[in-house]
Amino acid sequence: PAADEACEYVTGIVGKNPLLLRELNLSECELGDTNVKRLAALLQDKHCKLNTL
DSSP: HHHHHHHHHHHHHHHHHHTTTTOOOOOOOOHHHHHHHHHHHHHHHTTOOOOOO
């Protein structure tokens, strides 16, 4: 599904360049458990500068 592809893309980009993104609005997305876990793992990375999700 589109949400899976979008989440994979976002986590990949932020993982490669953690300074790139500081705020991300996903309020219109139906993420599902797998994508929430991906985002949670990303937020736990000490290099991730994402402040607002």
